[in-house]
Amino acid sequence: MSIFGRLSFKDQAFQLREDAILDAATRILASKGFDLMTMDDVATEVGISKPSLYKHFKSKDDLVGAAMIRLIDGALSFLEELPEDLDAVGRLRALLEWALRVRLSGGLPFLPSTSPGVRDMLTRNLRYVTRVLKLNGILKGLVATAKKAGALDASLPDDVILFSYYSRTCDPAVEYLRIYAKLDDEAIVSHMLDVCFGGIGVKKV
Template sequence: MPTQQQPPKVSFKEQMHQAREDAILRSTCQLLGAKPFDAMTMDDVAAAVGIAKASLYKHFCSKEELCSAAMVKLLDNVYAYLAGLPAETPPQDKLHALVRWSLEHLMTNEMPLLPGRNSTLRAVLMANQGYLDRLEAVSCQVHAWIVEAQAQGSIQPALPPKVVLYTLYARACDPVVSFLKESGEYTDAEIVDLVVRICFDGLAAR
């Protein structure tokens, strides 16, 4: 019986390097959730992580490279979350789960603001093949669930699937969340429930 080959051991130094890089990417996502790309600086990231800016540049040579990596990491997390949903879950419930996941991360500033059409970050991302590939993978999966939910009658079949897709994506940067949070009238969980309900049920009386 052949012996199973063990994966190569990762040195302590490499583990620390990866842990610091993960912390950098998490902090970058949080900063991009709180301020626009053009307003964020490498000093902001270094301060948030608690490292010297020189150490930050050992991982990423520019703000553009750093933010691209953070957005790629975010899409990896989204795709992993979608892939982890039980296969037997109805498509509309999967869409509900995606919106809820996005809103929960938005509440904690872990969901970067979508880059504006003319922003520097958008131009950088559109030139990043890794980002585009992941965005396509996530979009294809969500689009398939939308079409399936429309076929089952749980989402209006007259709506173009792309319109539904973009509407769901927009919830990841919905200003209603911050307005409600600042009012202090609702808990985070109540805000998420309300926005999910409005997203899927609308405002019309039933």
């Protein structure tokens, strides 16, 4: 039974509105960024009053935290649903492809901002931190396994590989390739994956 099957009509309506609010916040964050986004922007986008918005989220920090939690939950669910026989580097590649497609469709990157204020806000959100630590632990395990299998450069520290991997989800090259190179989303995803896992050097035969 789905979660909606266990909720009353009133609770279902509340949950649907909350999903719409998170969708709107995600779009605005992707286009304007945290500092320029306002609760008025979100309420207008959803078509509700600001008091109604505050029934769901008490502040902008609370709303942005919920949007990031939803992203991380989506990543964790995606990893859980991958085929069991897919190897470590295949899992890393599949998750990055998923993250790039989420971003190209207007979603958020795993690393949400270079702003110290945003980072500090998120690190105070226990629900967010708990999920990020879980995702980071899974990915760090995949990196270590892939290195042992010879699929990743064993001379690189795990954290160098891991944070380089995270950074691909917020690489501005994605926007530049779409706007200036006129590449479609499929080509962008394919090339970004190749650059991440193969580099830009000439492949040795």
